[in-house]
Amino acid sequence: MLRIEDLRVNYGGIEAVKGITIEVPEKEIVTLIGANGAGKSTTLRAVAGLVRPAAGHIYFLDEEITALPSHSIVAKGITMVPEGRRVFPDLTVLENLKMGAYLRKDNLKDDIQWVYDLFPRLRERSWQLAGTLSGGEQQMLAVGRALMSRPKLMMMDEPSLGLAPIIVRGIFEIIKEINRQGVTILLIEQNANIALHTADTAYVLETGRLTMKGVGKELLNDEAVKKAYLG
Amino acid sequence: MVLFNTTLPYLLSGISVGGQYALIAIGYTMVYGILRLINFAHADVFMVSALCMVYAVTTFQIPLYIAIPLVVALTVLLGFAIERVAYRPLRSAPRMSVMVSAIAVSYTLQNLALYITGGLNKNYPSIPWLSDSITVLEATTKRVTVVTPFLTIALVVILVMFIQRTKIGTAMRAVAKDFETSRLMGIKVDSVISMTFIIGSFLAGIGSMLFFTNYPGVIPTAGAMPGMKAFVAAVFGGIGSIPGAVLGGFVIGICESLIKGLDTILVNTGLLQSPLELATFSDAFTFVLLILILVFKPTGLLGEKIADKV
Ligand SMILES: Nc1ncnc2c1ncn2[C@@H]1O[C@H](COP(=O)(O)OP(=O)(O)O)[C@@H](O)[C@H]1O
Ligand SMILES: [Mg+2]
16 A cells, blocks of 8 residues: 655755665554664655655555655545644644544544544543643544544554553554554554554664564564564 | 823824734734744835835826725735745745845835835825814824724734634644644645735735824835834734734834823823923833833733744
8 A cells, every 4th residue: 555665864964764665555554663763753754745755765555655745645545643642732622633634625523423432532622722631632632633634544653652551552452443444554663562562564673774574473572673672 | 181181182093003003913923923933024015015005096096996905915915925935945944044034025125115216205195084084082083093993903803713713724823833743734834824924914904004094104114113013012912922912012002102192191281390202202112111021921911932843
């Protein structure tokens, strides 16, 4: 569904991503794990059109989307839950959800209900400013907001960041549920343990290069992965 | 009663000029809210708008009912073009560069105005209904004095509804907080920024008509003082806040006008024997007021702390 081919991204003179190739098959959960600074976020940002790749190609549903503007990429069915949630703090929960559906012109009622059914906590807080939500609730809102565009592919940048383990488990249950409902997922994580348990396929990224690829649960038993990422 | 009668004309004119400052101040505050940029060229857009009116009516003899919408449209176009040409190419440049670009635009417009007018004081055409004399509780004034505050409030109410209730308005609030996440929503950030300049210039165009109906001399630096006052009003009210800019505009307009009239008021009520020439300090007073408010409330009257954008 999504194919990233030999992607390279530079910031100024620094190479953050040094030629990586990733395949995300339809309906799967694919994860990209790696330490802080490995280039995970940069990869997603390139797909989302937030940074221009220095080289390489990105295809979505057999169509090249490399360096398209972000709004065209959203329109094609790719959404992203950014690192650190980035909800709009002085918009209400409902307004945040509506911003997620910015490009849509049809009725949003059913989708708002769908998101509220996935995250009942958000329904109770519909009129609250997003900035007043707890970290876990903000993450739910960031996911809900991304779903409002009715994506085919949802990219998630470290959804577990800064959240208590019990909340992280809850969020990952929902991620699996969303996937069961037909949304393909590209998940990046530093929390390798939960990511590998959740994903069908996993890639390991080290300082801008891929070092490993495998089935998620198999990598859990890989000695090198255990040593480097599972402590 | 003497106090009331001598104060009223100054109060009226203060409310009026305050409304005019408010209309300009909204442009400063909205652009700051979204770009963290003090758009120095805004005051000159206000001046150019007045010159357009002078040339449209006096030189080209265009009837007012066409000239008014035409001049507003030209003002909007100018504000839009400035953003496209001078600010958009610098979107990822350091903020200081954009600031310098804004100063450059400001001087370019003033020089251009100097070139076109030859530095002569141009007389602003009188707009019949607005410049008619009327009497309010025995005070004689132009109708524009009474119209301004009502028109200002009406425009602000519409603007606030637009920003609070519509999808584009919500997107403007989103972009003001976070460009990148707004892009992820599919919002075209550049279009939203253009929209901000369009609204700001539209209000400056209206403000220009009201202001120069009261003070009809247009010179290339005619935007500087009202622009500066409006900017102070925006900071005073809390830069980034639209209600703050409006409140600031009225407070500064009223205070300034009352100080101008203070001598007359005090002498007429018998509190003073001879005038103290306090009016000389009316402009300085504006800035003293600003310094005081910033000492006691650094974010301005209605401002919230604006975190720097990531
Ligand atoms: N905006 C930026 N400007 C300059 N360098 C950056 C920027 N963003 C990230 N980097 C650098 O690029 C590398 C990869 O960062 P990132 O993709 O955020 O890693 P990860 O998400 O895996 O932690 C790091 O060395 C980081 O310092
Ligand atoms: Mg990251």
